[in-house]
Amino acid sequence: MTAASFDIAIIGAGVVGCAAWRAFTLAGLDCVLLEREADIISGASKGNSAILHTGFDAAPGTLELACVREGYRQYRAIHERLGLPLLETGAMLAAWSEEELEKLPGIRAQAHQNGVTDVTQITAAQVRAREPGLADDVKGGIWIPGEALIDPWSAPLAYARQALANGGTLRLNAEVTSGSFSGGAWTLNIKNTAPIRARIVINCAGNFGDLVEAIARPSPFTITPRKGQFVVYDKPAHDLVQSIILPVPAARTKGIVITRTAFGNLLVGPTAEDQPERRLATTGSATLNALHEAGCRMLPALSGMEITTAYAGLRPATQFKDYQIEALPAQNWITAGGIRSTGLTGALGIAQHLRGLYEAHFGTLKPLPSPLWPRVPNLTEALPRPHAQPGRSEIICHCEMVTRDEIAAALASPLPAGSIGGLRRRTRCMMGRCQGFYCSRRVLELAAPHIPGLADA
């Protein structure tokens, strides 16, 4: 078999892979993105808290901090051109005990050291003034005005669609099983299809990062996926808080967050559970109930609100705290591993860093003079949505107000939904309070011709 040949092969179409694909395609290289699943954003990037982080709490001097700061800056710079939302809520880090209260000055100092200089410490009364719904025992807080909400699926989709529009190549259902490096190029063997040749390989394989790394070298890091479970509340709960409510971080995790979502829901999570499973993020009834109870303790009115659903995500945690990003110049290989919990914000900064590594080791880049900027459909109430437009098509999903035309568009090119999950993430259909009770038939009528196996068991 003759192998298609590329400048760069990126393994893994999560948010980091999509951002890297975009960056190198816009930098003028012929770039292929390889994804083992039937759709992009099917792994670690599928379930997160959908926050655009300032980096106020990142460890000083780390690559993570640099990438988060740069990613934050770039998202703000490009989101409007890609049609991506940005909801400026700010975040309130709340202390619930004297012990936590004592940590606040240090958190503020670290934020300032990290360059997030608008972070302030505020009193319990000021916390309550901003967030009257919080329980009475809140002791004080840190106000981080720059934290914001974004759409966690449309962002990587937008990066990918821009790469695609500007000549990038996408291969779905393309699991890289092995590879060999000779004559200055990699041959990557792909399960059930022809191999691919590429001058440079970039490993963005998320929860499979250490396994993919082993193609190039014994992996210096081991991934133990850290599961985070979330509970989603129905839209009437959205107004119970005004901002993102963050906890005082513990040693290992940022702890349980209460946040609005860009789609008008309220979210409580995540947990942090080290576990061996890399692909399937399972929910656990007892854990979810405990999350709900924790949420109700901090925000008492939550107890009267309806739960919409729950989900779980897997963060590619390693034995190291920082991102594991480096170039292997002798092997034409770049590693972007261990992007554990800040990947959504960090992705554009990571991609920028990867470009720097490429230029340092592998050659100069000639950015496209006038790239295309395709816009993704808006799914949030922050921007106009089709259901509110004159001449709208029939509303199929009543909970999330998704029209027939939006679903049809997500099933058509470019980068159509490759799974029912992909369709849900692209449109929000079946994501609301009824979870498909009212709309499954209509969604299937539209989706079944495009996605096999849904309605013909």
Added chain:
Amino acid sequence: MHNVTIIGAGPAGLTAARVLLQAGIGGVQVLERNPQPGGLPRFCDHQGWGMWDMHRLYTGPRYAAELVRRAAGADILINTTVTALEPNGHLHISTPGGPEYLQSRIVLLATGIREKPRGARLVSGTRPWGVTTTGAFQEMAQAGQIPFRRPVIIGSELAAFSALLTARHAGIKPVAMFEPGPRILARRPGGLIARAVFGVPVRTNTQLLEIRGIERVESVLLARNGRPEELACDGVIFTGQFTPEAWLPRSAGLQIDPATGGPAIDNFFRCSDPAYFATGNLLRPVEHSGFAALEGARAAAQILRALRGELPPPQAAIPVTPGGALRYIYPQRIIPGGAQLQLYGRASHAHKGRLRAMADDTLVFERLIRILPERRISLTLPGAALAGRKSLAVILD
């Protein structure tokens, strides 16, 4: 300005529209978000509808068509979604022609009910394709969509048997039906018929522990009398555990009864904003469609009185609260007076005991009852019994 806007063209909403029309009220419109009116019975393609309100038996779709026929003359606006309620009967709506803002003297909320899906039940496991609810399954099956061949059915309320009937029509053979409690909840057809007629094992004392499968459901993990057991299947149908579709009044800040999950009403079907009335299964989980339809008629009768200015001011209401083993009681507010006051409730568990109503500290009603949690409890009080009282507590000891 319209006189009455009804939100939801199901059994309760359409029956209310019929009563208003028959009384000669003009300016009545029904807003329906779907392309067809008729509500959930449209998709229950088996016998069992109409007995209560029409005194004959129909299939669900025939019953839905009959509701629409009997409301002929009402202005039913399909593909029209209410997006927000504002005080005094102002509505934001989404129509095919664009967003609109309208006002109605009275708005009747009749948005019905839905089953609790997997997500809201906080079930353990993976999230594969093939997990659904009775309502969604029936609508799919009616359209010839077959999402699975050998599902398990979770729950044993009437909806579970409705799912079983639909499965049988569609050539789908459920592996088993599971009820976490010690007995089947539906009065008929019950476990015996399920076992004997359809060959589907019905297992009580069996909890769903986990859903398994990667792309599709592959199995479920169960606890049968406490012992874990894996059962191969290719789908899961969650049945029952109905939830009022109450996000509109909830978002608008109308008072919601946490016990019913629906808007709190007074004995004239008025919500905390008296421009809004509520009726049907939006009020509580769950009654059959005939009961909801008759409730629509009763609400319409009160709306007619409201339009004539005959209803007492809502401020005169006293609160009604449930106690003991009573899970909920409604109406949640009562204005003392009138000939009779009708209240409905449900027990939180199977119970044998004394049902009593206390007006302040005075016993005004007492009855010994033996009740199951899914059965309606009804009690009638003489209106005069509450004169001058500050509160009413209904207690199941």
